Amino acid sequence: MANPVDPSQEIFETKHFQTYRRFPLTLASGKGTRVYDVDGKEYLDALAGIAVNNVGHCHPKVVKAIQEQAATLIHVSNLYHNVPQSKLADLLTKVSGFDRVFFCNSGLEANEGAIKIARKVSEQNGKTGPIIYFSGCFHGRSITTITMGKEAFQKGFGPLPEGFQQLPYNDIDVLDQIGSDTRAIIVECIQGEGGVNLANAGFLKKIGEICKEKEIILIVDEIQTGMGRTGKMFAYEHFDLDPDIISLAKGLGSGVPIGAILAKEDIATKIVPGDHGSTFGGNPLACAAAFANLEVILEEELLLNCQKVGTYLKKGLTDLAKNYPFIKEVRGMGLMLGIVFEPECRPIAIRLMERGLLVSCTAMHVIRLVPPLILTQDEADSILAILKEILEEGV
Numbered sequence: 001m002a003n004p005v006d007p008s009q010e011i012f013e014t015k016h017f018q019t020y021r022r023f024p025l026t027l028a029s030g031k032g033t034r035v036y037d038v039d040g041k042e043y044l045d046a047l048a049g050i051a052v053n054n055v056g057h058c059h060p061k062v063v064k065a066i067q068e069q070a071a072t073l074i075h076v077s078n079l080y081h082n083v084p085q086s087k088l089a090d091l092l093t094k095v096s097g098f099d100r101v102f103f104c105n106s107g108l109e110a111n112e113g114a115i116k117i118a119r120k121v122s123e124q125n126g127k128t129g130p131i132i133y134f135s136g137c138f139h140g141r142s143i144t145t146i147t148m149g150k151e152a153f154q155k156g157f158g159p160l161p162e163g164f165q166q167l168p169y170n171d172i173d174v175l176d177q178i179g180s181d182t183r184a185i186i187v188e189c190i191q192g193e194g195g196v197n198l199a200n201a202g203f204l205k206k207i208g209e210i211c212k213e214k215e216i217i218l219i220v221d222e223i224q225t226g227m228g229r230t231g232k233m234f235a236y237e238h239f240d241l242d243p244d245i246i247s248l249a250k251g252l253g254s255g256v257p258i259g260a261i262l263a264k265e266d267i268a269t270k271i272v273p274g275d276h277g278s279t280f281g282g283n284p285l286a287c288a289a290a291f292a293n294l295e296v297i298l299e300e301e302l303l304l305n306c307q308k309v310g311t312y313l314k315k316g317l318t319d320l321a322k323n324y325p326f327i328k329e330v331r332g333m334g335l336m337l338g339i340v341f342e343p344e345c346r347p348i349a350i351r352l353m354e355r356g357l358l359v360s361c362t363a364m365h366v367i368r369l370v371p372p373l374i375l376t377q378d379e380a381d382s383i384l385a386i387l388k389e390i391l392e393e394g395v
C-alpha cells in the first residue's frame with residue numbers, strides 16, 4: 001500500500017526495472033539488529049540485507065571508519081596503491097590463511113574472477129574439461145554465473161558460455177564420474193539461495209579428495225556463508241576441505257559493496273598484469289569499511305556469539321516446529337537457518353514482517369533467517385515468540 005509521505009513504492013512500480021518482488025515496506029534507518037521504516041516502526045532484522053550486515057546495522061566503528069575515509073579519500077585508481085586496501089589485504093590474508101587477494105565489488109564478480117583464474121591456471125596445467133557446479137547452487141546473475149545456476153534463471157539469456165557441467169548436490173556416488181581433465185569444481189558448503197541446504201560432510205570430503213588426487217582446482221563460494229555466518233570465519237572450515245580459491249562478498253563490507261577472491265600462492269601468481277582488473281574494486285572507502293567490519297568480527301568475538309546464539313535459536317525453532325505438521329524441517333548452521341514449510345512461505349514472510357520480524361522466503365518453501373551475528377539470546381527468544389504467534393494462527 002502506498003505511503004502518503006513516501007513515494008518509494010510508487011516510484012518502484014513506475015520507474016524501476018521490475019527485477020525484484022519487493023515487500024511493501026520502505027526502510028529508512030537501522031541500528032544493530034533493528035531497522036526502522038519511514039513511519040518509524042521498528043523491525044527485528046533477521047535477514048540483515050541477506051546475510052550482509054553481519055556486525056549489525058551502522059556499527060559505530062564501521063560508521064566512523066566510513067566517515068573518516070569519506071572525508072580523506074574515497075576513490076583512486078588501481079594504478080596506485082592505497083592504504084586501506086593494503087591494510088585489508090594484509091588482515092584478510094592473515095585471518096584466512098590464503099596467500100593473495102583480488103578485490104572486486106560483488107559476489108558475482110568474485111565468482112566471475114574465480115572462474116577466469118581457474119580457466120587460465122587449469123589450461124596451463126593441460127586441462128580442457130568442464131568446470132563442475134552443483135544443482136541447487138547460486139553463484140550470481142552474470143552470464144557466466146547463471147550458466148552455473150538453475151535453468152529458470154537462464155531462460156531467454158542464451159547463448160551461454162560453454163565449459164560447465166552440473167552434477168547433483170550431495171550425490172556422493174556421482175562424484176566418481178569426475179575426470180582428471182576437469183578444470184575446477186565450485187561448491188557452496190551451505191546453499192543459501194537454494195534453500196539453506198547443507199552439504200553432507202562425506203560429499204565435501206570426497207570432493208576435496210578428488211581435487212587433490214586429480215589436481216583439480218577447488219573453489220568454495222563463501223559469499224553467503226563467509227565472514228562468520230556459520231560460526232566459523234568460513235563454512236569450509238567445518239569440513240574436511242582445503243580450497244584453492246574462495247569467493248567472498250556479502251558480509252565483507254558491512255553493506256558497502258565489496259567482494260574478494262582469495263587464492264593460494266601457486267594459483268594467484270599465474271595471474272599477470274592485464275589478466276583481470278576493476279575500476280572500483282578495492283577502493284579506499286570500501287576497504288576502510290571492510291577493515292573495520294573484520295576488526296569488529298574479531299574484537300567482539302562474533303564467531304562465538306554466532307555459534308552460541310545460532311545453536312540456541314536452532315534448538316528453539318526445532319522444538320517449536322514439532323507442534324506444526326506443516327513445518328517439514330529446520331536446518332542450517334550458526335546463524336544461517338532455514339525453516340522448511342509444506343506450503344509456499346512468502347505469505348508467512350509478509351505476516352512476520354507485519355509483526356515486526358524481517359525474514360526472506362527462499363526456494364519458495366524455506367523461511368531463511370540470517371540475522372546479524374550480534375543477535376542476543378533475548379532477541380532469539382523474540383524471533384521464536386513472533387514466529388509462534390503466526391504459526392498458532394495457521395498457515
Ligand SMILES: Cc1ncc(COP(=O)(O)O)c(C=O)c1O
Nearest residue numbers: 106107108138139140192223224
Ligand atoms: C552463494 C552466493 N554466491 C554468489 C552470490 C551473488 O552475489 P551478488 O548478489 O553480490 O552478485 C550470492 C548472492 O546471493 C550468493 O548467495
